[in-house]
Amino acid sequence: MSEQSTAPETTAVQAEPLEQAETQLQPIKWKFPITYLVLALMGLGFALLTPAGAETEFRSSTGNEFISIPAVIVPSQASTLMLSIALLLLAGLSLFCAGRRIRLGIWHPLLFGLLFVLTFLIYAGAGRGAVIPMITLLSGTLMLSVPLIFGAMCGLVGERSGIINIAIEGQLLAGAFLAAVAASFFTSAYVGLLAAPFAGAAVGGLLVWFAVKYHVNQIIVGVVLNVLVIGLTSFLYSTVLSENPEVWNARQQLPRIEIPVLSQIPIIGPVMFNQTILVYLMYVIVIALQILLFRSRWGLRIRAVGEHPKAADTVGINVPRTRVINTILAGSIAGLGGAYFTVGQGLAFGQEMSAGQGFIALAAMILGRWNPKGALFAALLFGFSTSVGQTLSTIGTPVPSEILLMLPYVITIFAVAGFVGRVRPPAAEGVPYVK
Incomplete structure (x- = not known):
């Protein structure tokens, strides 16, 4: 009876070190965190190159919708700076999770990509008297x-x-x-x-x-x-x-x-x-x-x-x-x-x-x-x-x-x-x- 009762416990004790060893052998993947960091630094570069006092206007309505969305005007430099800080935080989160072998969900790359695109668009349309037509951009x-x-x-x-x-x-x-x-x-x-x-x-x-x-x-x-x-x-x-x-x-x-x-x-x-x-x-x-x-x-x-x-x-x-x-x-x-x-x-x-x-x-x-x-x-x-x-x-x-x-x-x-x-x-x- 004692041998039968201790056999499963011995097997379980032997299995735990094997699972831990397999986990420790998994290499840390730095490819994505480093990519996020480089893109976040590019976003910060966009913020530094944005003219002070400039504004960027986004237009998202054609006039035929149920609800007409007014044009959105944002301060270019402040917006790009805030978005680049958010990008740096997301990149830091990716580095932290990679070091601890924690997997982030699909929300992370989607949110990072959205913020990076917004940063680039605000920088590209800053203070040039032009409107960024979102409907035209999405239709294209x-x-x-x-x-x-x-x-x-x-x-x-x-x-x-x-x-x-x-x-x-x-x-x-x-x-x-x-x-x-x-x-x-x-x-x-x-x-x-x-x-x-x-x-x-x-x-x-x-x-x-x-x-x-x-x-x-x-x-x-x-x-x-x-x-x-x-x-x-x-x-x-x-x-x-x-x-x-x-x-x-x-x-x-x-x-x-x-x-x-x-x-x-x-x-x-x-x-x-x-x-x-x-x-x-x-x-x-x-x-x-x-x-x-x-x-x-x-x-x-x-x-x-x-x-x-x-x-x-x-x-x-x-x-x-x-x-x-x-x-x-x-x-x-x-x-x-x-x-x-x-x-x-x-x-x-x-x-x-x-x-x-x-x-x-x-x-x-x-x-x-x-x-x-x-x-x-x-x-x-x-x-x-x-x-x-x-x-x-x-x-x-x-x-x-x-x-x-x-x-x-x-x-x-x-x-x-x-x-x-x-x-x-x-x-x-x-x-x-x-x-």
């Missing part, structure tokens, strides 16, 4: 994020099934080209919107054909397809489209659809519910993928194929067919995103007009950890950085225009290299399946 964020969100959803669907999609850039460009041509020929932006997914699906079909049938390296195929689409669209633009632009490359734009009641909600309404059908389709696709990917049979099968194709095959899932169908489906989603560049903005097609957005979309997918919700927020972050640069360049900010143009790409590099940390892609991503 959403519109500039549209191709990134579509591209990120495309990469997510493809890579969840095990196909690495580097060809998002080419799919966006192909969608923009066919949307412009079809809309111009039929003089209807909606026809162009319907045609765009077929271009993206065609590029996705080529990608998965080489990847599944011939087991070609998927990264190489993606790069080659990007070059192919750029060369083909540039050739057709310089020959067919340029020779007869009235027929093949005339501007057609999707009309805005204002949703009653919802569009009159202050701040949110004009930004989210007075958009084109392309933006509303984006809402539907993101919500549908978030639900279907994790709560449906289709989502379970696609994740099984991407994680463990052999196990999926043993339960009757056709792995090659699943990868083919989902990669083509993903390409059609990217084609919709490409339509934003032409019919979404009312622009004619131009050479290489996607301008690297496909690679930023790929970064948003990685930053979002192959999750629709995470990829959405990452794409909005990149869109916001671009919108800030465009908005501030029109109000005469002291920040050099070259820095403003670099913002989205710099944020992409830092996000993927630093903030994303160690992420685990689908286990069978890029691995050809052979029975």
Whole structure:
């Protein structure tokens, strides 16, 4: 009896030192605290560079809302100084918690990012007689994020099934080209919107054909397809489209659809519910993928194929067919995103007009950890950085225009290299399946 009663106690005593040893062996992560400290010092620099006695005005109303929000005027130097002190306190909290291995919640980076952005905006608009239009800034964020969100959803669907999609850039460009041509020929932006997914699906079909049938390296195929689409669209633009632009490359734009009641909600309404059908389709696709990917049979099968194709095959899932169908489906989603560049903005097609957005979309997918919700927020972050640069360049900010143009790409590099940390892609991503 005594031996039986003391055995569990001995096991428990032995387990406690093991757990403590494992806890002590965990390294302290200083990457985020140091980053917060550097950004807080930058905020303090903004405060010191802000002219004394200057004011910054924010306008957040269009006049059509239920409640008209008056313009907010704040003292620039005092506001930036208070916000920079708050940033330093948050950075100090992060350093303290990191030293004690205490994890902070998601509220900390969100609050820090909001305060840093406010500090920068107040500094940028201080004493220059200009107004920072928040509605314009947020609307620009959403519109500039549209191709990134579509591209990120495309990469997510493809890579969840095990196909690495580097060809998002080419799919966006192909969608923009066919949307412009079809809309111009039929003089209807909606026809162009319907045609765009077929271009993206065609590029996705080529990608998965080489990847599944011939087991070609998927990264190489993606790069080659990007070059192919750029060369083909540039050739057709310089020959067919340029020779007869009235027929093949005339501007057609999707009309805005204002949703009653919802569009009159202050701040949110004009930004989210007075958009084109392309933006509303984006809402539907993101919500549908978030639900279907994790709560449906289709989502379970696609994740099984991407994680463990052999196990999926043993339960009757056709792995090659699943990868083919989902990669083509993903390409059609990217084609919709490409339509934003032409019919979404009312622009004619131009050479290489996607301008690297496909690679930023790929970064948003990685930053979002192959999750629709995470990829959405990452794409909005990149869109916001671009919108800030465009908005501030029109109000005469002291920040050099070259820095403003670099913002989205710099944020992409830092996000993927630093903030994303160690992420685990689908286990069978890029691995050809052979029975």
